[in-house]
Amino acid sequence: MDAPRIVVTPPGPRAREVVxxxxxxxxxxxxxxxxxxxxxxxxxxxxxxxxxxxxxxxSGLVVVNVGHRHPRVVxxxxxxxxxxxxxxxxxxxxxxxxxxxxxxxxxSPIEDGKVFYTNSGAESIEGAIKVARGHSRGSxxxxxxxxxxxxxxxxxxxxxxxxxxVHRRGFYPLVPHIIHVPYPYTYRCPFGELEERECxxxxxxxxxxxxxxxxVDPSEVAAFLVExxxxxxxxxxxxxxxxxxxxSLARRHGILLALDEVQTGFGRTGEWFAxxxxxxxxxxxxxxxxxxxxxxxxxxxxxxxxxDLPPGSHANTFGGNPIALAAMMAVVEAxxxxxxxxxxxxxxxxxxxRLREMGEEIELxxxxxxKGLMIGVELVRDRSTKEPAKKELARVLEESFKRGLLVVGSxxxxxxxxxxxxxxxEQAMAGLDILEEVLRDVSRG
Ligand SMILES: Cc1ncc(COP(=O)(O)O)c(C=O)c1O
Numbered sequence: 491m492d493a494p495r496i497v498v499t500p501p502g503p504r505a506r507e508v509v510x511x512x513x514x515x516x517x518x519x520x521x522x523x524x525x526x527x528x529x530x531x532x533x534x535x536x537x538x539x540x541x542x543x544x545x546x547x548x549s550g551l552v553v554v555n556v557g558h559r560h561p562r563v564v565x566x567x568x569x570x571x572x573x574x575x576x577x578x579x580x581x582x583x584x585x586x587x588x589x590x591x592x593x594x595x596x597x598s599p600i601e602d603g604k605v606f607y608t609n610s611g612a613e614s615i616e617g618a619i620k621v622a623r624g625h626s627r628g629s630x631x632x633x634x635x636x637x638x639x640x641x642x643x644x645x646x647x648x649x650x651x652x653x654x655x656v657h658r659r660g661f662y663p664l665v666p667h668i669i670h671v672p673y674p675y676t677y678r679c680p681f682g683e684l685e686e687r688e689c690x691x692x693x694x695x696x697x698x699x700x701x702x703x704x705x706v707d708p709s710e711v712a713a714f715l716v717e718x719x720x721x722x723x724x725x726x727x728x729x730x731x732x733x734x735x736x737x738s739l740a741r742r743h744g745i746l747l748a749l750d751e752v753q754t755g756f757g758r759t760g761e762w763f764a765x766x767x768x769x770x771x772x773x774x775x776x777x778x779x780x781x782x783x784x785x786x787x788x789x790x791x792x793x794x795x796x797x798d799l800p801p802g803s804h805a806n807t808f809g810g811n812p813i814a815l816a817a818m819m820a821v822v823e824a825x826x827x828x829x830x831x832x833x834x835x836x837x838x839x840x841x842x843x844r845l846r847e848m849g850e851e852i853e854l855x856x857x858x859x860x861k862g863l864m865i866g867v868e869l870v871r872d873r874s875t876k877e878p879a880k881k882e883l884a885r886v887l888e889e890s891f892k893r894g895l896l897v898v899g900s901x902x903x904x905x906x907x908x909x910x911x912x913x914x915x916e917q918a919m920a921g922l923d924i925l926e927e928v929l930r931d932v933s934r935g
Contacts, residue, residue, distance in 0.1 A: 560824050576808075643657070760835035
Protein backbone atom coordinates (compact mmCIF):
# COMPACT_ATOMS: atom_id res chain seq x y z
CA MET A 491 0.00 0.00 0.00
CA ASP A 492 1.26 3.46 -0.91
CA ALA A 493 0.97 6.38 1.45
CA PRO A 494 0.19 9.13 2.00
CA ARG A 495 -2.93 9.26 -0.17
CA ILE A 496 -5.66 11.64 0.93
CA VAL A 497 -8.78 11.24 -1.23
CA VAL A 498 -11.18 13.10 1.06
CA THR A 499 -10.26 15.47 3.89
CA PRO A 500 -10.53 13.35 7.04
CA PRO A 501 -12.81 12.64 8.73
CA GLY A 502 -14.67 11.59 5.58
CA PRO A 503 -18.38 10.71 5.55
CA ARG A 504 -18.02 7.07 6.69
CA ALA A 505 -15.56 8.06 9.41
CA ARG A 506 -17.99 10.66 10.73
CA GLU A 507 -20.73 8.03 10.96
CA VAL A 508 -18.53 5.67 12.96
CA VAL A 509 -17.40 8.45 15.30
CA UNK A 510 -21.02 9.37 15.94
CA UNK A 511 -22.05 5.78 16.70
CA UNK A 512 -18.98 5.27 18.85
CA UNK A 513 -19.92 8.24 21.01
CA UNK A 514 -23.37 6.73 21.60
CA UNK A 515 -22.27 3.16 22.30
CA UNK A 516 -18.86 3.30 23.90
CA UNK A 517 -17.95 4.89 27.22
CA UNK A 518 -15.93 7.98 26.38
CA UNK A 519 -13.50 7.81 29.29
CA UNK A 520 -10.56 8.35 26.96
CA UNK A 521 -9.68 11.21 24.65
CA UNK A 522 -9.01 10.39 21.01
CA UNK A 523 -6.16 12.25 19.29
CA UNK A 524 -8.13 12.90 16.08
CA UNK A 525 -10.99 11.21 14.21
CA UNK A 526 -8.98 8.45 12.52
CA UNK A 527 -11.26 5.50 11.78
CA UNK A 528 -9.07 2.60 10.71
CA UNK A 529 -10.20 0.02 8.19
CA UNK A 530 -7.01 -1.88 7.49
CA UNK A 531 -3.26 -1.62 7.83
CA UNK A 532 -0.15 -3.19 6.43
CA UNK A 533 3.48 -2.50 7.34
CA UNK A 534 3.80 1.23 7.96
CA UNK A 535 0.58 2.18 6.15
CA UNK A 536 -2.91 2.60 7.57
CA UNK A 537 -6.06 2.99 5.48
CA UNK A 538 -9.19 4.61 6.87
CA UNK A 539 -12.81 3.79 6.12
CA UNK A 540 -12.97 6.50 3.45
CA UNK A 541 -9.97 5.23 1.53
CA UNK A 542 -7.39 7.71 2.86
CA UNK A 543 -3.95 6.27 3.49
CA UNK A 544 -1.52 7.43 6.14
CA UNK A 545 2.08 6.83 7.11
CA UNK A 546 1.91 5.44 10.62
CA UNK A 547 4.41 7.01 13.04
CA UNK A 548 2.34 5.62 15.97
CA SER A 549 2.53 1.85 15.41
CA GLY A 550 -1.05 1.61 16.72
CA LEU A 551 -0.10 2.87 20.07
CA VAL A 552 3.52 1.76 20.09
CA VAL A 553 2.45 -1.83 19.60
CA VAL A 554 3.06 -3.06 16.06
CA ASN A 555 6.83 -2.75 16.28
CA VAL A 556 7.26 -5.18 13.37
CA GLY A 557 4.69 -3.32 11.27
CA HIS A 558 1.00 -4.00 10.81
CA ARG A 559 0.13 -7.59 9.95
CA HIS A 560 3.70 -8.75 9.56
CA PRO A 561 3.49 -11.89 7.37
CA ARG A 562 5.32 -13.98 9.97
CA VAL A 563 2.88 -12.94 12.68
CA VAL A 564 -0.15 -13.57 10.45
CA UNK A 565 1.15 -17.00 9.52
CA UNK A 566 1.97 -17.96 13.12
CA UNK A 567 -1.47 -16.85 14.32
CA UNK A 568 -3.24 -18.83 11.60
CA UNK A 569 -1.23 -21.95 12.39
CA UNK A 570 -1.96 -21.66 16.11
CA UNK A 571 -5.69 -21.01 15.60
CA UNK A 572 -5.90 -24.37 13.85
CA UNK A 573 -4.23 -26.08 16.81
CA UNK A 574 -5.17 -24.62 20.21
CA UNK A 575 -6.89 -21.36 21.15
CA UNK A 576 -7.17 -21.58 24.93
CA UNK A 577 -6.41 -23.75 27.91
CA UNK A 578 -5.82 -21.63 31.03
CA UNK A 579 -2.07 -21.72 31.67
CA UNK A 580 -2.32 -20.98 35.37
CA UNK A 581 -4.48 -24.09 35.81
CA UNK A 582 -2.85 -26.45 33.32
CA UNK A 583 0.18 -26.71 31.05
CA UNK A 584 0.98 -26.35 27.36
CA UNK A 585 4.21 -26.48 25.44
CA UNK A 586 3.88 -23.10 23.71
CA UNK A 587 4.19 -21.33 27.09
CA UNK A 588 7.53 -22.94 27.82
CA UNK A 589 8.89 -22.36 24.34
CA UNK A 590 7.86 -18.70 24.37
CA UNK A 591 9.35 -18.20 27.86
CA UNK A 592 12.66 -19.53 26.58
CA UNK A 593 12.56 -17.03 23.71
CA UNK A 594 11.60 -14.14 25.98
CA UNK A 595 14.33 -14.94 28.50
CA UNK A 596 16.91 -15.13 25.71
CA UNK A 597 16.34 -11.51 24.71
CA SER A 598 15.66 -10.11 28.17
CA PRO A 599 18.28 -8.18 30.16
CA ILE A 600 17.83 -10.59 33.08
CA GLU A 601 20.51 -13.27 33.12
CA ASP A 602 18.70 -16.08 34.93
CA GLY A 603 14.99 -15.40 34.99
CA LYS A 604 11.44 -16.67 35.09
CA VAL A 605 8.32 -15.42 33.35
CA PHE A 606 4.70 -14.71 34.30
CA TYR A 607 2.35 -13.95 31.40
CA THR A 608 -0.28 -11.23 31.50
CA ASN A 609 -2.67 -9.57 29.07
CA SER A 610 -1.63 -5.92 29.20
CA GLY A 611 0.86 -3.40 30.46
CA ALA A 612 -1.24 -2.49 33.49
CA GLU A 613 -1.61 -6.13 34.46
CA SER A 614 2.16 -6.61 34.19
CA ILE A 615 2.65 -3.65 36.53
CA GLU A 616 0.03 -4.93 38.99
CA GLY A 617 1.79 -8.29 39.04
CA ALA A 618 5.25 -6.73 39.36
CA ILE A 619 4.09 -4.78 42.43
CA LYS A 620 2.78 -8.02 43.95
CA VAL A 621 5.98 -9.90 43.15
CA ALA A 622 8.09 -7.11 44.70
CA ARG A 623 6.06 -6.85 47.88
CA GLY A 624 5.45 -10.59 48.08
CA HIS A 625 9.12 -11.40 47.69
CA SER A 626 9.80 -9.53 50.94
CA ARG A 627 6.99 -11.53 52.58
CA GLY A 628 5.40 -8.28 53.66
CA SER A 629 8.42 -6.70 55.33
CA UNK A 630 8.92 -4.15 52.55
CA UNK A 631 5.56 -2.56 51.71
CA UNK A 632 6.84 0.59 49.94
CA UNK A 633 7.31 1.16 46.22
CA UNK A 634 9.25 4.20 45.04
CA UNK A 635 7.99 5.44 41.68
CA UNK A 636 8.69 8.60 39.68
CA UNK A 637 6.87 11.84 38.90
CA UNK A 638 5.87 11.88 35.26
CA UNK A 639 5.54 8.09 35.18
CA UNK A 640 2.75 6.28 33.41
CA UNK A 641 2.18 2.63 34.24
CA UNK A 642 -1.47 2.03 33.33
CA UNK A 643 -5.06 2.59 34.46
CA UNK A 644 -5.95 -0.16 36.91
CA UNK A 645 -5.90 0.80 40.61
CA UNK A 646 -2.36 -0.35 41.36
CA UNK A 647 -0.88 0.82 38.06
CA UNK A 648 -2.67 4.16 38.44
CA UNK A 649 -1.34 4.53 41.97
CA UNK A 650 2.26 4.24 40.81
CA UNK A 651 1.61 6.58 37.87
CA UNK A 652 1.99 10.35 38.17
CA UNK A 653 1.75 11.88 34.74
CA UNK A 654 -1.63 13.66 34.76
CA UNK A 655 -3.97 14.54 37.66
CA VAL A 656 -7.02 13.58 35.56
CA HIS A 657 -5.90 9.94 35.69
CA ARG A 658 -6.54 9.81 39.44
CA ARG A 659 -9.16 12.46 40.15
CA GLY A 660 -12.31 10.86 41.49
CA PHE A 661 -10.76 7.46 42.08
CA TYR A 662 -9.29 7.82 45.56
CA PRO A 663 -8.25 6.10 47.76
CA LEU A 664 -5.36 4.71 45.79
CA VAL A 665 -3.09 1.82 46.70
CA PRO A 666 -1.07 2.95 49.74
CA HIS A 667 2.68 2.94 50.44
CA ILE A 668 3.72 4.45 47.15
CA ILE A 669 6.18 7.35 47.13
CA HIS A 670 6.88 9.46 44.06
CA VAL A 671 10.24 11.13 43.51
CA PRO A 672 11.41 13.39 40.65
CA TYR A 673 12.63 11.90 37.37
CA PRO A 674 15.77 13.33 35.73
CA TYR A 675 13.98 15.27 33.00
CA THR A 676 17.14 17.06 31.94
CA TYR A 677 15.46 19.58 29.63
CA ARG A 678 13.49 20.76 32.67
CA CYS A 679 15.56 19.40 35.53
CA PRO A 680 13.38 19.55 38.67
CA PHE A 681 16.44 20.61 40.65
CA GLY A 682 17.21 23.70 38.54
CA GLU A 683 19.53 24.29 35.61
CA LEU A 684 21.98 21.44 35.99
CA GLU A 685 24.22 19.54 33.62
CA GLU A 686 22.64 16.25 32.52
CA ARG A 687 24.75 14.05 34.78
CA GLU A 688 24.28 16.40 37.70
CA CYS A 689 20.54 16.14 37.25
CA UNK A 690 20.80 12.34 37.46
CA UNK A 691 22.92 12.61 40.60
CA UNK A 692 20.50 15.11 42.14
CA UNK A 693 17.64 12.62 41.88
CA UNK A 694 19.67 9.91 43.60
CA UNK A 695 20.76 12.44 46.26
CA UNK A 696 17.13 13.44 46.85
CA UNK A 697 16.13 9.83 47.48
CA UNK A 698 19.02 9.30 49.90
CA UNK A 699 18.78 12.62 51.75
CA UNK A 700 15.10 13.43 51.74
CA UNK A 701 13.26 10.14 51.34
CA UNK A 702 15.45 7.61 53.14
CA UNK A 703 16.42 9.89 56.01
CA UNK A 704 13.06 11.58 56.57
CA UNK A 705 10.21 9.53 55.21
CA VAL A 706 10.86 5.83 55.02
CA ASP A 707 13.77 3.61 55.91
CA PRO A 708 15.23 1.87 52.83
CA SER A 709 14.70 -1.50 54.54
CA GLU A 710 10.95 -0.98 54.10
CA VAL A 711 11.16 -0.36 50.34
CA ALA A 712 10.40 -3.33 48.09
CA ALA A 713 11.27 -1.77 44.75
CA PHE A 714 12.08 1.20 42.62
CA LEU A 715 9.65 1.11 39.75
CA VAL A 716 10.91 3.13 36.81
CA GLU A 717 10.51 3.58 33.07
CA UNK A 718 14.01 3.50 31.53
CA UNK A 719 12.71 6.23 29.20
CA UNK A 720 9.49 7.92 30.28
CA UNK A 721 6.82 7.31 27.65
CA UNK A 722 3.53 9.08 28.28
CA UNK A 723 5.44 11.56 30.46
CA UNK A 724 7.07 13.08 27.37
CA UNK A 725 9.56 10.64 25.81
CA UNK A 726 12.13 11.64 28.40
CA UNK A 727 15.53 10.02 28.12
CA UNK A 728 17.39 10.10 31.44
CA UNK A 729 21.09 10.99 31.58
CA UNK A 730 23.45 8.04 31.11
CA UNK A 731 24.46 7.89 34.77
CA UNK A 732 20.91 7.65 36.12
CA UNK A 733 19.92 4.00 35.79
CA UNK A 734 23.35 2.65 36.80
CA UNK A 735 23.27 4.93 39.88
CA UNK A 736 19.72 3.85 40.71
CA UNK A 737 20.76 0.22 40.36
CA SER A 738 23.65 0.62 42.75
CA LEU A 739 21.48 2.50 45.25
CA ALA A 740 18.94 -0.33 45.03
CA ARG A 741 21.59 -3.00 45.53
CA ARG A 742 23.10 -1.20 48.50
CA HIS A 743 19.76 -1.41 50.28
CA GLY A 744 18.42 -4.76 49.04
CA ILE A 745 15.71 -2.94 47.08
CA LEU A 746 14.57 -4.47 43.79
CA LEU A 747 15.03 -2.53 40.56
CA ALA A 748 11.78 -3.00 38.61
CA LEU A 749 11.78 -1.58 35.10
CA ASP A 750 8.63 -0.76 33.19
CA GLU A 751 9.69 -1.73 29.67
CA VAL A 752 6.12 -1.80 28.39
CA GLN A 753 6.71 0.99 25.88
CA THR A 754 10.52 0.86 25.59
CA GLY A 755 10.66 -2.89 25.04
CA PHE A 756 10.75 -5.21 22.11
CA GLY A 757 13.23 -3.30 20.00
CA ARG A 758 11.61 0.11 20.21
CA THR A 759 14.83 1.86 21.27
CA GLY A 760 17.18 -0.13 19.04
CA GLU A 761 17.91 -2.75 21.73
CA TRP A 762 15.54 -5.52 22.76
CA PHE A 763 14.96 -3.66 26.02
CA ALA A 764 16.07 -0.14 26.92
CA UNK A 765 17.97 -1.38 30.02
CA UNK A 766 20.51 -2.83 27.59
CA UNK A 767 21.61 0.69 26.54
CA UNK A 768 22.97 1.27 30.02
CA UNK A 769 24.12 -2.24 30.89
CA UNK A 770 21.61 -2.41 33.71
CA UNK A 771 20.20 -5.76 34.89
CA UNK A 772 16.82 -5.24 36.52
CA UNK A 773 15.50 -7.63 39.15
CA UNK A 774 12.04 -7.36 37.64
CA UNK A 775 10.68 -6.13 34.37
CA UNK A 776 7.21 -5.46 32.99
CA UNK A 777 6.57 -5.91 29.26
CA UNK A 778 3.53 -5.62 26.97
CA UNK A 779 2.60 -3.40 23.98
CA UNK A 780 5.02 -4.44 21.20
CA UNK A 781 5.56 -7.96 22.51
CA UNK A 782 3.11 -9.83 20.26
CA UNK A 783 2.73 -7.80 17.07
CA UNK A 784 -0.68 -6.42 18.07
CA UNK A 785 -2.15 -9.33 20.01
CA UNK A 786 -2.91 -8.71 23.67
CA UNK A 787 -0.02 -10.11 25.68
CA UNK A 788 2.17 -8.90 28.51
CA UNK A 789 4.79 -10.44 30.72
CA UNK A 790 6.61 -10.02 33.97
CA UNK A 791 10.17 -11.21 33.80
CA UNK A 792 12.19 -11.41 36.99
CA UNK A 793 15.31 -12.93 38.46
CA UNK A 794 14.67 -16.56 39.33
CA UNK A 795 14.93 -16.05 43.09
CA UNK A 796 12.67 -12.99 42.99
CA UNK A 797 9.84 -14.73 41.10
CA ASP A 798 8.85 -16.71 44.15
CA LEU A 799 5.21 -15.88 44.92
CA PRO A 800 3.68 -18.90 46.66
CA PRO A 801 1.20 -21.17 44.84
CA GLY A 802 -2.31 -19.74 44.75
CA SER A 803 -1.18 -16.17 45.35
CA HIS A 804 -1.16 -14.92 41.77
CA ALA A 805 -2.74 -16.21 38.56
CA ASN A 806 -5.06 -15.30 35.69
CA THR A 807 -7.29 -16.95 33.10
CA PHE A 808 -6.04 -15.58 29.81
CA GLY A 809 -2.36 -14.81 30.45
CA GLY A 810 -0.10 -16.55 27.96
CA ASN A 811 -2.82 -17.25 25.43
CA PRO A 812 -1.28 -19.65 22.89
CA ILE A 813 -2.17 -17.49 19.87
CA ALA A 814 -0.56 -14.43 21.46
CA LEU A 815 2.50 -16.51 22.34
CA ALA A 816 2.80 -17.80 18.78
CA ALA A 817 2.64 -14.18 17.63
CA MET A 818 5.33 -13.19 20.13
CA MET A 819 7.72 -15.85 18.88
CA ALA A 820 7.05 -14.69 15.31
CA VAL A 821 7.79 -11.09 16.34
CA VAL A 822 11.16 -12.11 17.75
CA GLU A 823 12.00 -14.05 14.58
CA ALA A 824 10.96 -11.12 12.38
CA UNK A 825 13.03 -8.61 14.35
CA UNK A 826 16.05 -10.91 14.18
CA UNK A 827 15.71 -11.92 10.56
CA UNK A 828 15.15 -8.42 9.25
CA UNK A 829 17.68 -6.93 11.64
CA UNK A 830 15.13 -4.41 12.83
CA UNK A 831 17.20 -3.38 15.84
CA UNK A 832 19.91 -2.02 13.53
CA UNK A 833 17.24 -0.47 11.33
CA UNK A 834 15.69 1.28 14.34
CA UNK A 835 19.08 2.71 15.30
CA UNK A 836 19.97 3.75 11.75
CA UNK A 837 16.63 5.28 10.74
CA UNK A 838 16.07 6.71 14.22
CA UNK A 839 19.49 8.37 14.10
CA UNK A 840 18.68 10.02 10.76
CA UNK A 841 15.25 11.14 11.97
CA UNK A 842 16.81 12.82 15.02
CA UNK A 843 19.51 14.42 12.89
CA ARG A 844 16.93 15.89 10.55
CA LEU A 845 14.70 17.06 13.40
CA ARG A 846 17.67 18.82 15.00
CA GLU A 847 18.43 20.52 11.68
CA MET A 848 14.79 21.63 11.53
CA GLY A 849 15.22 22.98 15.05
CA GLU A 850 17.86 25.41 13.79
CA GLU A 851 15.14 27.23 11.85
CA ILE A 852 11.85 26.32 13.51
CA GLU A 853 11.61 28.14 16.83
CA LEU A 854 8.78 25.91 18.01
CA UNK A 855 11.18 22.99 18.44
CA UNK A 856 12.61 23.19 21.94
CA UNK A 857 14.23 19.79 22.27
CA UNK A 858 14.77 16.62 20.23
CA UNK A 859 15.59 13.44 22.13
CA UNK A 860 15.22 9.71 21.89
CA LYS A 861 16.76 6.34 21.30
CA GLY A 862 16.19 4.17 18.26
CA LEU A 863 12.65 4.76 17.07
CA MET A 864 11.36 6.24 20.30
CA ILE A 865 11.78 9.92 19.55
CA GLY A 866 10.26 13.00 21.16
CA VAL A 867 10.14 16.53 19.79
CA GLU A 868 9.27 18.93 22.58
CA LEU A 869 7.46 22.03 21.34
CA VAL A 870 7.82 25.31 23.23
CA ARG A 871 6.29 28.75 22.71
CA ASP A 872 9.50 30.43 23.70
CA ARG A 873 12.91 28.83 23.89
CA SER A 874 14.06 30.89 26.86
CA THR A 875 11.00 30.35 29.07
CA LYS A 876 10.37 26.86 27.63
CA GLU A 877 6.63 27.46 27.93
CA PRO A 878 5.00 24.24 26.65
CA ALA A 879 3.33 24.80 23.26
CA LYS A 880 0.18 22.80 24.07
CA LYS A 881 -2.20 24.36 21.55
CA GLU A 882 0.45 24.25 18.88
CA LEU A 883 0.97 20.54 19.58
CA ALA A 884 -2.73 19.87 19.04
CA ARG A 885 -2.57 21.72 15.73
CA VAL A 886 0.53 19.83 14.62
CA LEU A 887 -1.14 16.48 15.28
CA GLU A 888 -4.39 17.47 13.58
CA GLU A 889 -2.69 19.00 10.53
CA SER A 890 -0.33 16.04 10.13
CA PHE A 891 -3.35 13.74 10.19
CA LYS A 892 -5.08 15.76 7.48
CA ARG A 893 -1.96 15.55 5.33
CA GLY A 894 -1.49 11.81 5.75
CA LEU A 895 0.87 11.38 8.71
CA LEU A 896 -0.19 9.76 11.96
CA VAL A 897 1.61 11.12 15.00
CA VAL A 898 0.43 11.62 18.57
CA GLY A 899 1.67 13.58 21.55
CA SER A 900 3.04 12.79 24.96
CA UNK A 901 3.84 14.84 28.05
CA UNK A 902 2.54 18.40 27.80
CA UNK A 903 3.76 19.33 24.34
CA UNK A 904 5.86 16.56 22.83
CA UNK A 905 5.38 15.10 19.36
CA UNK A 906 6.00 11.42 19.69
CA UNK A 907 7.61 9.56 16.83
CA UNK A 908 7.35 5.79 17.13
CA UNK A 909 6.92 4.15 13.72
CA UNK A 910 7.30 0.41 13.15
CA UNK A 911 10.93 -0.73 13.41
CA UNK A 912 10.63 -1.97 9.84
CA UNK A 913 10.20 1.53 8.43
CA UNK A 914 12.43 2.32 5.46
CA UNK A 915 14.54 5.46 5.29
CA GLU A 916 12.39 6.61 2.39
CA GLN A 917 9.15 6.23 4.37
CA ALA A 918 10.71 7.96 7.37
CA MET A 919 11.83 10.92 5.28
CA ALA A 920 8.44 11.13 3.54
CA GLY A 921 6.78 11.34 6.97
CA LEU A 922 9.27 13.97 8.09
CA ASP A 923 8.56 16.03 4.94
CA ILE A 924 4.95 16.29 6.12
CA LEU A 925 5.92 16.98 9.71
CA GLU A 926 8.38 19.68 8.67
CA GLU A 927 5.81 21.44 6.52
CA VAL A 928 3.27 21.28 9.35
CA LEU A 929 5.74 22.52 11.97
CA ARG A 930 6.68 25.46 9.73
CA ASP A 931 3.01 26.33 9.15
CA VAL A 932 2.10 26.10 12.83
CA SER A 933 5.23 27.99 13.83
CA ARG A 934 4.21 30.85 11.51
CA GLY A 935 0.79 30.83 13.20
C1 LIG B 1 5.33 2.55 30.16
C2 LIG B 1 3.93 2.02 30.18
N1 LIG B 1 3.56 1.17 31.16
C3 LIG B 1 2.32 0.65 31.22
C4 LIG B 1 1.37 0.98 30.28
C5 LIG B 1 0.00 0.40 30.39
O1 LIG B 1 -0.19 -0.52 29.38
P1 LIG B 1 -1.68 -1.00 29.00
O2 LIG B 1 -2.33 0.15 28.31
O3 LIG B 1 -1.44 -2.18 28.09
O4 LIG B 1 -2.35 -1.38 30.25
C6 LIG B 1 1.71 1.87 29.25
C7 LIG B 1 0.70 2.26 28.24
O5 LIG B 1 0.82 3.23 27.55
C8 LIG B 1 3.01 2.40 29.20
O6 LIG B 1 3.38 3.26 28.25
